[in-house]
Amino acid sequence: MSLRRRLLWSLGLSFVFLWFSVAAIMYLHLNQQVVKTLDQRLASSANMVAGLVARRPEMLITSNAANPLLLEPESKSVACQIRSVTGEVLLQTSGARGASLSDSPPGYSMRTIGGDQWRIYTLQQDEMFITTADRMSDRRKLENSIILVMVVPFTLAFLGGLAVLWWGVRAGLRPLQYLHDQLRQRSSYNLEPVRVGSAPSELKPVVETLNGLFARVQRTVAREQRFASDAAHEFRTPLTGIKTHLQIARRVTGDRQQLALTNAEKGVVRLQRVTEQLLMLARLEQGVPCQEEAGSRVEEILENVLADLPDRSRVRIENLVPGETVGVPLTLASVALRNLIDNALKYSVKECLLAIDTEPAAGHGASVRFLVQDSGLAEPSVSDGAVEPSSTAAPVSHGLGLTIVETITTQCGGTLVATYNDMGGMDWLLHLPLASKS
Structure with missing residues (x-):
């Protein structure tokens, strides 16, 4: 009824x-x-x-x-x-x-x-x-x-x-009927906010909640579209390289063949890394990020990140908080920081800076701040200012790795903010909460 x-x-x-x-x-x-x-x-x-x-x-x-x-x-x-x-x-x-x-x-x-x-x-x-x-x-x-x-x-x-009662009920529920008509006539691709003219005060929370839901769905759809584009790009590049090097290895012999096979193997390694990133992202989306206990020292995170990092010499590290412990599992913290450094090395012609310090308690408590700075591939074309990585950051600075970083920070209570710097690159500020001291 x-x-x-x-x-x-x-x-x-x-x-x-x-x-x-x-x-x-x-x-x-x-x-x-x-x-x-x-x-x-x-x-x-x-x-x-x-x-x-x-x-x-x-x-x-x-x-x-x-x-x-x-x-x-x-x-x-x-x-x-x-x-x-x-x-x-x-x-x-x-x-x-x-x-x-x-x-x-x-x-x-x-x-x-x-x-x-x-x-x-x-x-x-x-x-x-x-x-x-x-x-x-x-x-x-x-x-x-x-x-x-x-x-x-x-x-x-x-x-x-009775007539006045019938008219009053119909007139009182007319905004609800108008909202029903709007939602029924709306296509599945229309995520614009719902607008009900003179909505009564009892209906405004429903409209605001509904518009908030549409906004979250729109952000999720945009994120999924961006993720699909990034994943396709991440897969297409190594697959194209592997195919090219295998074709070369089929036509040549000797050292050139071995070089082509080596390059194809590097492509396989990169493809394997992309697959692992996708599997980790799937586990994070399901809410089962890691089986280990939360809490990892900054030195352990750096050791895991730098263990097999290519171009290690291009990373300049300034650790101002030795001995501090982050309230995030070691695997997740290492993956997040490693992805940021890989992204910075990929889009930087010079060395990259990794600065680590603490930030005083403000709102959600004290945190460890990881600053990853790259110099960019060209001169800056956008004026300085804070940019959210999930919405308005430069497209070249986005990839599958940053999607994983955003997911990790969201689940672990951290934040990720990007700003353009004077060198034409970007400063990625990763905030992870400090572990509570018992």
Whole structure:
């Protein structure tokens, strides 16, 4: 069931229940008040007749005791009788109804006269009984008229309330329907932010969360596209080299053949390294980075990085924090730093600088800062400024290795920031958290 129908049903049923409860209470109360008012009117009539008789007692003297009259012609809806304590009728309305009021007990009572029910009130005063009566059918007509006057506007208000409720629910959920229409008509490639005009305050967090999700998906898609491009490039280069050197080795002999085979072997080694990088990236994406305990000394990281590094002489190291321990597994820290140095050597015509120092606690705690600086392959063409490696860094400075570095830093609580330097290259700042001292 849709949210609109659920709201309409829940609110509508609650609305109907409340209104019918109020209507029932009002009907019962109004019916009691009408009956009470009519009974009071009946008693007031008897008191009025008693007052008139008390002021004009000569009214009781009649020349025709066999047919005492109070009113002529005969009334169809009311009747009255005055009788003595001995039962003698002194005055009465004409017809059978007046004569049928005899022997009525004092107070209110009901009697059937001529097939109609009558409401009777008898008042005892001095030596007389004064009886007044109303026909119940006429009283019910009056009651129904009064109730009808109450029910008609009540019913109109009830129906109008339901219509306003239906309109209010539809109008209130219109932004949600607009959001639904936007998402339904959107293509799978459209990751632009959703815009709902005058969205209510309750819907704004949903829209903001949805737009945040679209932004993260867009960054992920861009990263995956960049990763696919980098991986294809990383595979294409060694495969092309291996194919070329094998073709040369097939055509030549002697030392030239051995040189071609050696170069093909180097291509295989590079291809193997790329495959290992891909496997490590897959393990990092699955959230199982390493089985070893977190924590590695800076000297151990440098030893692992420089062990089989080509062009070792082109790397100048300035270690200002000997003995410090990084709160990252040794394998991951070594892979991250090795990839940064490989990237710097690849895109540098001069030597590269590796400077290591600590950074005071700020926000997430103290960290070890690894600065990898390259001189670039050409003169700088972009003004200095901070550049995020995952978004606006130079394309030539990106590769499969940097994607792994970004993944490692994200999972280990570190950061990676790139800035252009004055030499035309880039400064890669890798921040890894310090291990807690027990």
